[in-house]
Amino acid sequence: MRMIDLILAKRNGKEHSKDDIKFLIEGLMDHTVADYQMSSWLMAVCWRGMTMDETAALTDAMANSGQVLDLSDVGSIVGDKHSTGGVGDKTTLVFVPMLAALGIPMAKLSGRGLGHTGGTIDKLEAIPGFDCSLPIDKFIAQVKKIGAAIAGQTQELAPADGKIYALRDVTGTVESIPLIAASVMSKKIAAGSNLIILDVKCGAGAFMSTEAEASELARTMVEVGRRLNRPVSAVVTDMDQPLGNAVGHTVEVIEAIETLKGRGPADLHELCLALGSLALITAGKARNEADAREQLKNVLHSGAALRKFVELVEAQGGDPKVVDDYSLMPQAKIHFEMKVPGKTPLWISGLHGKRIAEACKLMGAGRSKKGDPINMAVGVVLHGKVGSCLQPGESVATVYADNEAQLQLACKVIESGIEYSTEKVDVPPVIRAMIGAPAAV
Numbered sequence: 001m002r003m004i005d006l007i008l009a010k011r012n013g014k015e016h017s018k019d020d021i022k023f024l025i026e027g028l029m030d031h032t033v034a035d036y037q038m039s040s041w042l043m044a045v046c047w048r049g050m051t052m053d054e055t056a057a058l059t060d061a062m063a064n065s066g067q068v069l070d071l072s073d074v075g076s077i078v079g080d081k082h083s084t085g086g087v088g089d090k091t092t093l094v095f096v097p098m099l100a101a102l103g104i105p106m107a108k109l110s111g112r113g114l115g116h117t118g119g120t121i122d123k124l125e126a127i128p129g130f131d132c133s134l135p136i137d138k139f140i141a142q143v144k145k146i147g148a149a150i151a152g153q154t155q156e157l158a159p160a161d162g163k164i165y166a167l168r169d170v171t172g173t174v175e176s177i178p179l180i181a182a183s184v185m186s187k188k189i190a191a192g193s194n195l196i197i198l199d200v201k202c203g204a205g206a207f208m209s210t211e212a213e214a215s216e217l218a219r220t221m222v223e224v225g226r227r228l229n230r231p232v233s234a235v236v237t238d239m240d241q242p243l244g245n246a247v248g249h250t251v252e253v254i255e256a257i258e259t260l261k262g263r264g265p266a267d268l269h270e271l272c273l274a275l276g277s278l279a280l281i282t283a284g285k286a287r288n289e290a291d292a293r294e295q296l297k298n299v300l301h302s303g304a305a306l307r308k309f310v311e312l313v314e315a316q317g318g319d320p321k322v323v324d325d326y327s328l329m330p331q332a333k334i335h336f337e338m339k340v341p342g343k344t345p346l347w348i349s350g351l352h353g354k355r356i357a358e359a360c361k362l363m364g365a366g367r368s369k370k371g372d373p374i375n376m377a378v379g380v381v382l383h384g385k386v387g388s389c390l391q392p393g394e395s396v397a398t399v400y401a402d403n404e405a406q407l408q409l410a411c412k413v414i415e416s417g418i419e420y421s422t423e424k425v426d427v428p429p430v431i432r433a434m435i436g437a438p439a440a441v
Contacts, residue, residue: 050178062186065160069192080193088242093256130318203240205353222436241351248379332400355417387427
């Protein structure tokens with residue numbers, strides 16, 4: 001078998017066998033396949049696509065290119081969740097303790113933010129002392145002990161994905177649904193969980209701009225999971241505007257804690273219930289969606305989910321007092337209220353999530369490249385979303401900045417991302433589609 005033959009076969013639209021895919025990945029890992037050859041093959045995939053059999057074989061080979069965690073000692077069902085990335089997405093901070101409080105162990109490996117999307121690991125590090133760098137043995141031990149852990153991704157899991165993504169990033173081959181699906185699912189499978197819930201974002205603030213693209217990606221990942229004997233359910237969700245009201249690190253942790261206290265924004269609350277319902281039904285812990293939602297609401301209202309969050313923070317070295325004293329987290333020096341213009345009531349008709357994120361990045365909340373330092377304190381808290389009616393002079397957003405120059409730049413970008421209407425605007429649904437959801441009984 002020669003790499004050139006596989007490149008030509010894919011260029012000509014032919015289907016690879018499982019052995020072909022295995023040869024590709026093993027060659028990448030042992031350096032018998034050169035980077036320039038793999039890059040050529042990736043471009044052929046972007047052009048010709050891959051069948052579902054090929055995508056599943058690629059996912060399996062990438063997952064088995066390194067360590068595959070064995071979580072069988074943790075429980076018969078171990079949950080994991082993945083988001084394709086969005087603005088203001090602090091769902092993991094709510095979802096993980098909710099499910100853990102209901103008896104589903106949650107083993108969550110998360111990433112850092114890059115570009116305009118925030119990373120769960122960065123957000124958690126706004127909590128004083130919180131350690132996201134857990135070795136694999138301690139990660140598994142913590143899940144066994146308290147039912148939950150959230151840690152940074154490790155290079156031992158699916159290393160072929162890291163090599164391939166580095167090539168995709170510099171060769172214009174990122175936007176391929178089979179390659180994206182294999183990348184996401186290989187890491188999820190290597191992480192050892194057998195209950196995988198996916199949140200696939202679509203809209204102006206997401207990597208998938210249309211619902212059709214996001215749905216295709218979701219269907220592909222669900223089918224790959226089915227073929228590799230991992231139950232996968234997916235939700236396609238709106239990312240035209242930020243999720244929740246807070247964008248930034250400290251402010252998003254605060255909003256997640258408020259949601260665990262039952263006081264979170266409606267869209268974040270609804271998304272957590274939708275994702276949680278999928279997990280409970282798939283795990284056989286709820287008869288149907290109504291039963292699942294009732295259980296999830298109970299752990300919020302009783303405080304069980306918040307107590308599990310505190311337990312998680314304590315287990316990873318963080319200060320649990322943050323749930324009652326938000327001032328323990330990094331605080332911005334300037335709080336500026338942006339006002340609604342004009343002299344008549346206005347409805348928010350558009351809220352460009354990516355511009356809100358870009359404004360935060362201008363204040364230091366984001367990275368341009370891996371390893372850049374970030375400012376945990378800065379951010380934006382919105383006081384209205386699409387469909388909200390605000391009075392003239394009312395605050396539409398609070399901007400948290402550390403100096404006047406950054407504040408002025410950020411405010412200009414935020415203003416450009418907010419659109420108003422003099423006529424009533426409907427509140428858009430956060431859930432666009434559910435894919436692979438189990439049937440209610």
